[in-house]
Amino acid sequence: MSIQISFRKGLPYKTALRCLSSTANIKPVDLASTTYENSNLGATKAPFVIAHGLFGSKSNWASLCKHYSQKIGKVIALDLRNHGESVHANEHTYYHLVEDVRHFLLKNGIDKIRLMGHSMGGRCAMLFALTYPEMLEKLIIVDISPSTASPQLIELPKMINAMQSVIMPENVSLTKARAIVDQQLAKTFSSKDVRSFILTNLIAKKNSYKWRLNVPVLEQSFNNIATFPELNSATYNGATLFIGGGISDFLPKSDFPKIQKLFPKAELKYIEGAGHWVHAEKPNEFLKLTLDFLNKP
DSSP: OOOBOOOOTTOOHHHHHHHHHHHTTOOOOOOOEEEEOOTTTTTOSOOEEEEOOTTOOGGGGHHHHHHHHHHHSOEEEEOOTTSTTSOOOSOOOHHHHHHHHHHHHHHTTOOOEEEEEETHHHHHHHHHHHHOGGGEEEEEEESOOSSOOOGGGGHHHHHHHHHHTOOOOOSSOHHHHHHHHHHHHTTTOOOHHHHHHHHTTEEEETTEEEESSOHHHHHHTHHHHHSOOBOSSOOOOSEEEEEEETTOSSSOGGGHHHHHHHOTTEEEEEETTOOSSHHHHSHHHHHHHHHHHHHOO
16 A cells, blocks of 8 residues: 655645645654763764664664764664554554654754664655655665565564464563463564564563564554655655665665655665664674764765
């Protein structure tokens, strides 16, 4: 499913999109966050804000955030709605994610940021840049395209269904609970890495366990997550870097002409040997590439 947007002649894109948000009665939610700072660097540059991907959380970025804060100053990792420690809500579209991020920034008195997003968070970051370009200094998109949808996305409903069908253990340690749930997930997914990533969302609930993700809403919202809104007329003219995993199919090189229509100053670079979770698989290479871009005048 894709979203078609048409504008009245002469109405600027940004104004039209904000009108759309208003007519859709989007109510933003409060986002959980973790801030990393290096007092020696001061606060001379815009904060670097990071948005995780589907099934992820701000904690996935903790190690990289510590490195970033030592080099570039203030770093803020967000939990998007229905993920991590953030609010669960019945709606989950990229428009809602964008308004949540803007609400967070306004609430915290932040008027300009450098923004990076991975996968679902990358599409949120793209739409944020196209909607509120005046709030951005630089943009980094990690292994996701505004155009092509990876064939791997077909696996996501299976993953969500598998999570929904898990029988949660009771009165056991977290280590034992993860082993029990992992055994159930293995019936659907042979990849230990995929199962380990899902299991980071298993948390204790009294004598039992639960998913900290809002799994039912993510299941209902799959089509919203799997496609990027079709925009008739929009560009972000700021510095932009797209980073793809060399062995991932989420950001094909053939999409670059389409990317440049939305982001005319975009660069496209790949990290060889990395898959979709490029930042976790090749952290040193990823750090160098992103820091070089962020430090570029």
